[in-house]
Amino acid sequence: MLVRLDGADTALLHALDAPHAGAVRTGMRVRVRWADRREGAITDIACFEPYDGPVTHEAVPHDGSFPDPVTSLAAPARLEYTYTAGRAQTRYLDGLARREVLGERCPSCRKVYVPPRGACPTCGVATTEPAAPGPRGTVTTFCVVNIKAKGLDIDVPYVYAHIALDGADLALHARIGGIPYDQVRMGMRVEPVWTGDGRHPDHYRPTGEPDADYDTYRRLL
Amino acid sequence: MTPPRDVAVVAYARTDHQGPAEGLSEAETLLPVLHEVLDRAGLAPGEADFTCSGSSDYLAGRPFSFTLTLDAVGAWPPIAESHVEMDGAWALYEAWVKILTGRADTALVYAHGKPSAGDPRDVLTRTLDPYYLAPLWPEPASLAALQARALADAGHTAGPDPAADPLAGPPAVADGAAAVVLAAGDAARRMCGRPAWIRGADHRVEPHALGLRDLTDSPSTRLAAERAGAFRAPVDTAELHVPFAAQDVVLRRALRLDDTVTVNPSGAAAGPLMVAGLIRLGEAAARIHRGASDRALAHATSGPCLQHNLVAVLEGDA
């Protein structure tokens, strides 16, 4: 409800504890019920409650200073979301479950997208033609990650690489494993390694083939 | 001083009222809507001089969520493109201004909303003052109820259907997308048999706290309508964005709509969040395209209890 405190010119929004809806009417008198524990937040007012009493208070001047002012408040918030993969991504995820990396080809520009997104971003048309690039690919570029991120279960240092699967027209992103991080290089040939029941390949490892020539992948950089 | 350009809505498309098919991503939902609107306007993907969209990260549950829909636009070669974290109606406003500057002759405007991803009752509490309001988690329906109560106390309850639940809010979280194409002058005439000319558009915001406002009125709607030139001549149609039924009477009064005006012929229920306002603009325009209206008002709102309002005046040639 909105309550105009005695002496105020505007109303405050808060909750009112009333026995039932019928007990509430505009114009009724209420008073603050303070929370047992106060932390310097609007919730220090637990709520308002009905109060049968006259107006006894007028606004008095206040210089705005307090012995220990509230300077911050923690307001935890939790929101749950359910995400939809969409058709293209669902096909991709289904393929991954079969340990296949599937892509889609744009009917207009004929480029193969992996992971597929259902729409060709340059042509603005739906991509529904399946394509099966890889499974092997070329490292086009990479970086060595040295800071362990909270929530990521990967030990540092590790190599985060862009990998253009054979037949794909852009690189996907994955971790490189099976080789010391300081020996990874642009042009290295790699293949996916699935472990356990991970949804995605756990990492890509060198195939042992000779490195791809720079000219074969420079346009993918 | 040259007069301002004539800019019109020349095409409009939206997803089905029931919501798009299940299991589609943002780009997959938007793609057919964009194709339809571009086809109607005779533009290829990426051809519009300017593109602007409206959407919300918090609604989607993802930061930078508007980048997902960009895949459906065909932004190659690179396009002049912008985005507002607001209802698509405000994206239309930005695109209208861009055309007025002369730096664009055509614009594609779209909006996407997937409120079903989360619970909008909770999500929308995050739009409130983080110090005094959000910690109370007041749902939009609760805030709207305050407005309904204020109206009842002031004796203004007569709406289109007095028996209707004044708290009737949007239908169960319908998702969707909508798009319009704007064009100036001759381009508009080439693209559309009867362009819906934007004679004026304006938007105004009010103070945020409900306790500072007169909830029985919408001064920002009135002011926006005035500045948009709504009161210069009578309108035959008004498409209003009414998230809660009780707000209908407030808007009608602010916009001075009497019984001669057909209100919300496209449907009373507000559309998907972030899209609903753009839909009102598009529906009003489409009515003009069809010859079912000659001069229409379209309205969009944002924020608790009609805090922020946009009004556009659309006209068709005689």
Place this chain on the structure above:
Amino acid sequence: MSREPVAVTGIGQTHHAAARRDVSLAGLVREAALRALEDAELTWADVEAVVIGKAPDFFEGVMTPELYLADALGTAGKPLTRVHTAGSVGGSTALVAADLVAARVHRTVLAVAFEKQSESNAMWGLSLPVPFQQPLLAGAGGFFAPHVRAYIRRTGAPGTTGTLVAYKDRRNALKNPYAHLHEHDITLETVRSSPMLWDPVRYSETCPSSDGACAMVLTDRAGAARAPAPPAWLHGGAMRSEPTLFAGKDFVSPRAGRDCAADVYRQAGVTDPRREIDVAELYVPFSWYEPMWLENLGFAAEGEGWKLTEAGATELDGALPVNPSGGVLSTNPIGASGMLRFAEAALQVRGRAGEHQVPDARRALGHAYGGGAQFFSMWLVAASPPVT
């Protein structure tokens, strides 16, 4: 078809810091806005419309914050728009505000951009797990580091060019009282020996996370004539976007950036950016982006950007100073960073950049980018009005 010339008559920014615990969200934006209004000797009543921009709302935990900020920005009864174009948003916000004046919809507009990312957690906001994708990275650095490697490979640049940029920008920041990082003891050696975060990008070559806001008053010719100090005049402004990921994307020198710059130069009548532009404020969040953007923006030929940096040309006293303010490497409230570039460019041509003023700066470029290097917004401002 004539456009109204747009002038920047007021500029304000906050004292940027890792966390501004002394102000609320409203306090932060008001600090910048009030400084801009004071600079222009205007009051809130003189502002007809407000355009506010910021990056994802998850950074503060407040959705559509313009609604809550409406009161603090004196917008009751006025139009208020909230722009969000990822990292380029500060720039886009300025351009949207400029359009309102250019189209003669409003006469005086306040543009504000901010981020109070200490309130939530920017790292978290940037690293929210993307649904259905394998979580491999945290933070933005890991996303851009592979492209830096590609640049080094493409151009044959020495591996240390990036550290020169970081050293320069952080030293410049010492002359900017508003900048976040004031590293008084910085040396090239400390930069070169700082920990490697995402090889080849080191800790000292990485932007900080800052709380901050920036504001500008944009007005028309009449407003400029009334202004107490010389304005900065807008000679060109543009935005360009390209898809995040697509076949054939050039991550090192995105075409959207090149096209955006070309449009701005064309509007401003610039044919030789290196000679005709006196100073550039470029969005450089990771050191190597300075040489990369120098090429992308036409200041250097393809493959040669690093040579300008190595030669010292981009130093404060060089032939083409870049980021005299200290840039994004010294101050990075994500939503405001783009506008800070635009504002600092304007400060330069108004002669009001204080200790980091480039002498006789008459034309300056402000540049912002966002997303996976896909959203670009730029403007070119000058000390004299555009020829209409």
